[in-house]
Amino acid sequence: MEKIKKELLELGFCINSKGIFYWIDLIKLAKEKPNMEITKMYIELAKMNKTSYTSIERCLRTAMQPAKINIQKKYNYNSKISNLTFLNLMKYELI
Numbered sequence: 001m002e003k004i005k006k007e008l009l010e011l012g013f014c015i016n017s018k019g020i021f022y023w024i025d026l027i028k029l030a031k032e033k034p035n036m037e038i039t040k041m042y043i044e045l046a047k048m049n050k051t052s053y054t055s056i057e058r059c060l061r062t063a064m065q066p067a068k069i070n071i072q073k074k075y076n077y078n079s080k081i082s083n084l085t086f087l088n089l090m091k092y093e094l095i
Contacts, residue, residue: 011070014066018059018063019060022060023063025045029044042056064081071086
């Protein structure tokens with residue numbers, strides 16, 4: 001978990017958002033269940049956190065927003081960064 005959190009902070013994720021903790025849980029879940037669809041991961045995280053899956057998705061997006069330029073630079077990725085895109089990039093980095 002610390003490695004994931006450190007990476008997110010270095011990329012510039014919003015630390016004042018619940019989303020950073022959701023990202024940590026999402027990346028761990030992706031490691032445990034690599035073939036699970038992202039929407040099903042959102043639903044599972046929502047159940048764990050007693051909220052809606054749309055709230056999870058929005059918090060993830062909000063937490064990542066300030067880091068998008070850093071993500072594109074670090075991973076040499078010049079297209080739009082979505083939650084799924086970032087999760088896939090992180091799989092190769094941390095998983």
